[in-house]
Amino acid sequence: MQFGQSQKAIDRLTAEQRRITQDAGTERPFTGEYNDHKDPGIYVDIVSGEPLFASTDKYESGCGWPSFTKPIAPENINELRDNSNGMVRTEVxxxxGDSHLGHVFPRGPAADGGLRYCINSASLRFIHRDDMENEGYGEYLDQVEEA
Structure with missing residues (x-):
């Protein structure tokens, strides 16, 4: 499966998805579709479809955004220094797709590496475990536990 950014994919985004992914916006905390989501599956980039995070690595951090301990495929994530809003953070x-996803912080569960990938729901599309094979993501089934 090939992944990439296309104008066609960007044109399909809602105004909120575009603001987040293309303009490095941030959802208001506790408002995102996937904040309390618990189904088994993977989360992919809403623009490119590249696999980003597995439900197995999702946890409740209390921060108001979906939080993950690690990416499903590290090569699909770029981490960049972010000095916006008077803070020094690491943008993800x-x-x-070159979509803005959120930020990673060194305040995650120590037993799982100590990182918290704090991700905007609007940058993601969820693919349920039952649909992963049909949608071309079967190679990641071993990273998703049954609910």
Whole structure:
């Protein structure tokens, strides 16, 4: 499967998805579709479809955004220094879609590496475990536990 950014994919985004992914916006905390989501599956970039995070690595951090301990495929994540809003943070962008996803912080579960990938729901599309094979993501089934 090939991944990449296309104008056609960007044109299909809602205004909120465009603001987040293309303009490095941030959802208001506790408002995103996937904040309390618990189904088994993977989360992919809304623009490119590249696999980003597995439900197995999702946890409740209390921060108001979906939080993950690690990416499903590290090569699909770029981490960049972000000095915006008077803070120094690490921005997380998708490699192929170049979508702004959120930020990663060194305040995650120590037993799982200590990182918290704090991700905007609007930058993601969820693919349920039952649909992963049909949608071309079967190679990641071993990274998703049954609910």
């Amino acid at each position: 962008r998708s490699t192929y």
